[in-house]
Amino acid sequence: MIFNKTGTLENTGTKFNWRDYTTLIGFIALFLIATIMGWPYFLRSRNLITLLRQISYTGIIALGMTLIIISGGFDLSVGSMTAFAGGVAIFAMNTFGPDSGFGVLAAILTAIVFATFLGAFNGFLITKWKIAPFIATLGTMSIYRSLVIYFAQAGNIESVNQRYGRIGSGVFLGLPIPVWMFFAIAAVLHVFLNHTRTGRYLCAVGANEQVARFSAIKVNLIRFIPYVITGFTVGVSAMLWSSRLNSMNPSDCAGYELDAIAAVVIGGTPMTGGRGSIIGTVIGAIMLGIINNMLVLAGVSSYLQQAAKGVVIIVAVLLQYKK
Amino acid sequence: MKKFMLICLVALFAIGGAFASGQNESGTKHIGVAIPSADHGWTGGIVWWANKRVKELEAEYGDQFKFTVVTADGPSSQVQAVENMMAIGLDYLVILPHESAPLTPIVKEAQASGTKCIVVDRGMSETDFGYVNLAGDNPGFGTLSGEWMVKEMVAKGGGNIVCMGGLPVPIDKERMDGFFAELDKEPSIVNLLGKDKYEFANWSTQKGLELMETFLIQYPKIDAVFCQDDDVLRGVLQAYKESGRSDIHTFLGGAGSKVVMKMIMDGDPLVRATVTYHPMMIADGIDYAVDVALGKKSADFHEKSSPTSVVIPSVLLTKDNVADYYEADSIY
Numbered sequence: 001m002i003f004n005k006t007g008t009l010e011n012t013g014t015k016f017n018w019r020d021y022t023t024l025i026g027f028i029a030l031f032l033i034a035t036i037m038g039w040p041y042f043l044r045s046r047n048l049i050t051l052l053r054q055i056s057y058t059g060i061i062a063l064g065m066t067l068i069i070i071s072g073g074f075d076l077s078v079g080s081m082t083a084f085a086g087g088v089a090i091f092a093m094n095t096f097g098p099d100s101g102f103g104v105l106a107a108i109l110t111a112i113v114f115a116t117f118l119g120a121f122n123g124f125l126i127t128k129w130k131i132a133p134f135i136a137t138l139g140t141m142s143i144y145r146s147l148v149i150y151f152a153q154a155g156n157i158e159s160v161n162q163r164y165g166r167i168g169s170g171v172f173l174g175l176p177i178p179v180w181m182f183f184a185i186a187a188v189l190h191v192f193l194n195h196t197r198t199g200r201y202l203c204a205v206g207a208n209e210q211v212a213r214f215s216a217i218k219v220n221l222i223r224f225i226p227y228v229i230t231g232f233t234v235g236v237s238a239m240l241w242s243s244r245l246n247s248m249n250p251s252d253c254a255g256y257e258l259d260a261i262a263a264v265v266i267g268g269t270p271m272t273g274g275r276g277s278i279i280g281t282v283i284g285a286i287m288l289g290i291i292n293n294m295l296v297l298a299g300v301s302s303y304l305q306q307a308a309k310g311v312v313i314i315v316a317v318l319l320q321y322k323k
Numbered sequence: 324m325k326k327f328m329l330i331c332l333v334a335l336f337a338i339g340g341a342f343a344s345g346q347n348e349s350g351t352k353h354i355g356v357a358i359p360s361a362d363h364g365w366t367g368g369i370v371w372w373a374n375k376r377v378k379e380l381e382a383e384y385g386d387q388f389k390f391t392v393v394t395a396d397g398p399s400s401q402v403q404a405v406e407n408m409m410a411i412g413l414d415y416l417v418i419l420p421h422e423s424a425p426l427t428p429i430v431k432e433a434q435a436s437g438t439k440c441i442v443v444d445r446g447m448s449e450t451d452f453g454y455v456n457l458a459g460d461n462p463g464f465g466t467l468s469g470e471w472m473v474k475e476m477v478a479k480g481g482g483n484i485v486c487m488g489g490l491p492v493p494i495d496k497e498r499m500d501g502f503f504a505e506l507d508k509e510p511s512i513v514n515l516l517g518k519d520k521y522e523f524a525n526w527s528t529q530k531g532l533e534l535m536e537t538f539l540i541q542y543p544k545i546d547a548v549f550c551q552d553d554d555v556l557r558g559v560l561q562a563y564k565e566s567g568r569s570d571i572h573t574f575l576g577g578a579g580s581k582v583v584m585k586m587i588m589d590g591d592p593l594v595r596a597t598v599t600y601h602p603m604m605i606a607d608g609i610d611y612a613v614d615v616a617l618g619k620k621s622a623d624f625h626e627k628s629s630p631t632s633v634v635i636p637s638v639l640l641t642k643d644n645v646a647d648y649y650e651a652d653s654i655y
Contacts (some may be wrong), residue, residue, distance in 0.1 A: 047540045054533050154367025155654030156582065169565050241529075245561055249528055249554065251363040296537045302522045303491060 019176045023268045026316045027287055034290045036147055038223040038297035049175065055289035057082075057180035058256050059282065060237045062263035063182075063189050064119075064230030066281045069264050070193070071226050072273035077122060079256035081234045084244035085115035087157045087250060089149045089163075098160045111242070112235035118144060119231015124226040134304040135171060141257070149250040157248045168244030173177070178240045181283075190278040202226065206273030225280075228243035263288055266316045287316065344485070352616050353389045354415040355408040355611060359400055363526075364554055364580065368602030369419060370394055376606035380613060381572065398425035400594075405429045409436065415426030415612040417607055419443040430454065439615060439625045443608040446630065453627035455535030457608050457635060459600045461494045464637040465501020467598045468575055472502075472529035472549055472640055473509045475573045481511025485538050486521035488532060489551060489560075495523075498551060511651045515542050532558030539566045547573040553580035553597060560593070579640060584649045587642055599638045599648065602655055607635055 033043050041047055061078050068075050089111035096241070097103020125136040151157075159165070170177045193199040205213040205222045213219050237256075242248045267284030269276030289314050295305045338459035356377065391408055391483040395401035398421040405416065407428065416438050420426035427447040436439050440454040447454070465654040476482055484506070489495040503519045506512055514520065515538075524531040531550055538545065539562060548571060550559050556576030563571060571593070576583055579599040586594045611633070623630040640648055 018393065041541045044540060049538075050536045050540060054536065127387070148360060149367075153654050154361030154363060154370070158582075173622065211598065245528065245532075245557060247557075252527070252529060254527075292533070293537060296522060296534065297541055300486075300521075 002015035005137045009126075015020060016132050018213075022320045023266070023277075023283050023316075025266060026319050027283050028267075028294075029041065030287055030290055030312065030316075032295075038294045041297050042294060047297075049179070051293050052179045052182075052286070054177075054292070055240050055285045056182040057253075059182045059285035060178075060185055060233050060286050061230070061256060062260040062281050063185055063262045063269075063278060064226065064233035066264045066267070066269055066276055067131075067189065067202060067226035067276055068126055069191065069261075070206045070207065070232055070271050070272060070273050070276040071202045071222060071223050071264075073126065073226065074137060075122060075147050075227065076109040076134065076137040076257045077104055077118075077141040077144055077232055078230065078234050078260055079096040079253045080148070081115055081118050081231070082238045082241065082246065082253040082256055083250055084117065084148040084238075085235050086110045086146040086238035086248040086252070087152055089239060090157045090159045090242055090248050091151075093164060097161075100161075100162060103161045104164050104167070106240050107159075107161075108167075111239035112232060115235030116228055119227045119234065120224075121228070122231070123227030125277035126164045126227065127220040127224045152248075152250045153286075154176045154250060157250070159242075159246045162246070164243045166242050166243075170240070178244075181236055182285075185236065186278055186282050189229070193276075198222065198225065201260070203275055207275070215276040259288060262313055268320050284316075287312070331499045338608050346421065351386055351389050352411055352414045353391070353408075354609065354612050354616075355405070355409070355413045356390065356392045356605070357405050357416065357420075358394055359393070359401070359419060359421050360396045362396070364621075364655045368653065369605050372603050372655050373605045373609065376609050380609065383450060384613075388616070393435060395404060395421060395537060401426060402429045405433065409433055410440065413438045415439050415441065415616065417441045417443065417605070417608040419608070420445060424448040425508055427539040432607075434625070439612070439622060441591065441608045441611050442630075443605055445538045452629050452630075454627050455611060455624050456630045457633045459601075459604055459606065460565070460634050460637050461497035462501040462599055463634075464506055464577065464600050465503075466499040466636050467639045468498075468549065468551070468577060469502040469505025471598070472547060472573070472575055473505055473512065473598050476512050477509060479572060479600055481513075483513050483515050483542065484546055484547045484549060484590050485515050485542065485545055486532060486548075487524040487550040487555060489526040490523055495551075502528050502549065502551075505533055515545065519523065524550060524552070524558075526552050526555060528554050528557070528558040530623055531555035532562045533612075535559040535562035536566075537588060539563070540567065547571065547575070548591050549575050552576045553578050553583040556594070563593075581650070581653055584645050587640060588646045588649060590642060591651065596641045598637060601648070616624065637642070 065075060068252045089107040092110040093103040093107035096106040122137055122140055125131050126133050167177060172180055202219050204217060205219050209219055263285035265278030265280050266287055269280060291309050295308055300308060347429050356373050358369050358373055359366050361370045373392050377392055380388060381390060390652050393402050393404040416433050418430060427449050430440050430447055431452050434452050434454055441457055442454050443457050444459060446456045488499050499521060502531055522534050524534055550556050553576035556574060560574060574593050575596060577598045579597050579601050583594060586589055615622050
């Protein structure tokens with residue numbers, strides 16, 4: 001058994017394995033269905049670009065979530081964390097630079113540093129105090145959400161700096177900035193997962209913690225790292241979303257955790273951990289976006305849309321686990 | 324030992340009861356206000372308005388009334404909050420129930436023990452006891468929105484509209500039914516999604532933005548957008564702004580948020596109206612209790628075997644009257 005798992009572990013290296021291909025096949029099938037259902041609008045480049053931007057916020061978070069799930073962990077708090085970090089970032093900007101470029105920089109740094117800290121706090125609860133990831137992040141999910149609501153007294157946190165809004169709605173070389181960020185972070189984390197020692201340790205710890213420990217891997221540290229990385233990705237997403245509307249509503253970003261987890265799972269990373277792929281998650285996130293987009297384009301009854309989404313998630317995962 | 328505990332407990336209750344009735348006779352009327360804690364803009368507004376009105380009334384009447392405002396994050400904690408207030412003696416209960424069914428037994432119990440109950444926004448699940456049900460007017464909200472939208476669109480020769488609702492819940496349906504009843508009367512208006520059809524924006528800015536992006540790709544010519552909620556409207560406007568298009572001449576949200584009221588006041592060309600479903604209604608509930616206590620309103624409702632319904636009408640806000648409703652410090 002252990003042997004088996006170490007076997008798969010080596011497979012997650014540089015090559016595409018067959019699991020990545022099933023994700024790809026599912027993607028192509030869904031793309032064709034969407035093309036037919038959403039004809040002629042779906043294939044228009046503006047629609048595809050819009051779709052990519054729509055999924056980039058949860059997609060970026062899903063990249064971090066992939067690493068957590070590979071390491072055998074779980075994070076329910078990312079949605080609350082996004083709202084919290086975004087709110088605090090706008091507050092920092094209004095305080096330090098209401099009308100200067102420095103304020104924008106302050107907001108970006110605050111969002112990223114603060115969210116990374118919140119992620120580290122999750123990791124601390126889980127690795128140091130040995131609280132099960134599901135429970136620990138269920139707790140912090142409530143804590144982070146409640147704090148941002150209290151902080152804002154449930155009102156909108158409005159930015160007074162007009163420059164900040166240009167990041168979130170900005171376009172660079174034909175693609176929106178959030179989409180660039182999504183692909184850039186995906187590339188970095190792909191290399192991290194597949195071409196660094198720490199990346200391989202993540203798989204080892206997720207596959208079998210005992211064996212990893214006997215192999216002199218610092219299990220606690222390795223389990224801690226993905227929470228910090230996820231905090232970072234949440235920070236980027238919080239920055240992008242809060243600048244899009246140049247404000248943050250404390251009830252925003254609810255349900256991000258479920259979309260992020262769904263993207264990871266559709267992308268072929270099993271909930272049991274031990275292996276997985278960043279490219280798969282990118283494809284999974286895009287598939288989720290396609291589902292939402294095509295159902296609206298096709299005019300499927302809005303009562304039924306959630307059901308259709310659920311069916312596609314289940315089918316996508318079934319395809320991957322079929323022997 | 325168990326028996327001893329039981330006796331102690333009974334004694335405690337007896338003393339508590341004596342205290343409670345003693346307090347009732349002292350002349351100060353205790354008005355309890357039980358509301359949900361602020362978890363989004365609208366409930367945030369409820370908390371803000373409740374506290375604001377209580378402060379004003381305290382300043383006006385001094386010792387004549389004692390107010391307690393309790394917020395609760397769920398039905399069970401709201402039940403506890405009401406029980407706690409009843410334990411110290413409660414003359415009036417103004418409650419915006421988290422959910423109707425779980426709160427009904429405790430409100431019924433309060434009514435039976437002599438507390439006069441004013442239930443705000445949503446009714447109780449049993450209607451065989453006497454309370455005031457002070458509620459917003461959801462069908463009226465839809466009708467007003469529909470009438471205004473039809474008027475604005477007909478002035479420009481009809482055209483294409485897309486519509487968004489909130490969530491698939493009864494109040495949402497009442498609003499949308501009211502809206503479409505008006506829209507259907509006017510043949511020059513085309514609902515691009517099909518007769519009486521709409522998408523759910525979940526009362527969320529982000530969902531509104533995403534839906535609008537898709538609509539803008541799908542429909543080359545849109546004249547008006549109805550999205551029923553001012554938070555959703557923000558996302559809708561952002562999507563329209565980013566698209567660079569200029570075909571839409573009218574946007575209508577609803578509920579009356581501060582940001583949108585300000586836009587109307589400043590003469591925004593695209594957003595010229597909103598329809599209230601305002602968190603101020605909790606203040607109306609508190610006023611009702613005070614009026615009954617002062618004898619300005621009848622207390623008969625308490626003895627009846629069915630609820631007395633009082634409807635707070637929705638109001639159409641345009642540039643002419645929005646200033647009367649705008650509160651710069653309000654958080655919603």
